[in-house]
Amino acid sequence: MRRLLSAEWLKLRRSIVWLLLPVSPLIAFAVAWKAPLEAIGGAGWMEAYIISANVHGLMFLPLLVGIFAALLCRFEHASGGWKQLLALPVRPGAVYLSKLAALAGLVALLQLLLGAALLAGGLLRGMDGGVPWAELGRALLGGWVACLPLAALQLWASFAWSSFAAPLVLGTVFTLPNMLVVNSERFAPWYPWAQPLLAMMPRSEEGFGAFNVPAESLFLVIGGSFALFLAAGWLHFRRRAV
């Protein structure tokens, strides 16, 4: 498993992943550094975070998960790579799980970069002290967890379709309705593509729409959809002909 992961790393190292990772951290950096904020210091940190998390979580995060998944499978689709990879003395299940782990790792890296960029921007502006570590950490971690079902689904789509565009279109088609869905208190908690944004928003009294749903129901939806997508993708991967 560890060696499969290092193989994934070798393949990713030369890809455009590195151009994609900084996109939303740069936005967060700019927001924390230059955006007009009402408060500086403790509340200012959260304000800057909420602005950047809105942009990041609504569109960039779910779409990037899809792009990363498609990039992870591109090498194998490109030149008979599946045959080569699965001819090695490894279990197909392990190959699948290592790809999923690499994908989850990339998303974790993205979340860490976002947090770091936010801190760097805030420090440049001169916001010192009062960094709400616990709240920020919980929100970034929540966003990561909420991406896992999407990661499992996109990985499934990415190995099932040899075209690079097809899984991307799937991801986009389901991410775009986010614009409507997140305003709906009734439907957003049940819509997997809205979960990253919901999970990244700090829970507060003055939240509106679906931003105030209890964490338990979120984790039910996230856990349930993750188990479903993972099981379906895994079974399909092990049974399909190469």
Place this chain on the structure above:
Amino acid sequence: MLARAIAAEWLKLKRKWILALAVIGPLGVVLLQAVNYGLRYDYVMKQNADDPWGGLLQATTGLMLPALFIGLALVASLSAGVEHAAGGWKQLLALPLTRLQVFAAKTLLTLLLLLLSCTLLAVFTLAFGAVLGFSLQELPWPDLLRQSYAPYAAAMPFVALQIGLSLAIGNQAVPMTIGVLGMVVSLFGMLLPDWVPYNWPWLALKAETALRAAAAGLGGGLLLLAAGCMHFTRKDVS
């Protein structure tokens, strides 16, 4: 000759579900509005009580522009990807066709498919409004037509950009990624200054600026197409 080249392009794309995509795009935009109206009909209708058509048209545009952005990237990438995939360029360019004709055939087919999508959007929107029982006498035809076609013209620089990138770069991950990120940027397009092309499709929706935005889009698009064509005609076949 050009007509036959386009027919050949069509033959290659037919098996890629591309016509289905051209229909599903606008259908999806209208269906999502149908869900929106279905779930909260009373609320939406109360908000737009004096101008039901205007409300429907405005609600549609919010989803139409991102769909247009992702659609143009997808069609351009599929049409070039067919050749990148299996040494198609060598075969295609060995035919007694000029490079210009090959480029023109691919570009025209892309433009025609997008035009079809925009027309279908107008038709589906009209049909949905009729189903909701809006009076056809009150239908603001100029608004419907402007909304369907002006963003198409204003988005022409992006069509040209995606065609150029898809043809120039063998790895279709690059143009598709740029297309998807461009779509996200375009969502915030109306916050950008007027001269930024990402704002043009939004400007094209408004009556006052529609003509200017469409003209700027067509001009910029032609310039970029010329650049892409020049690159393509000089490029080595790998």
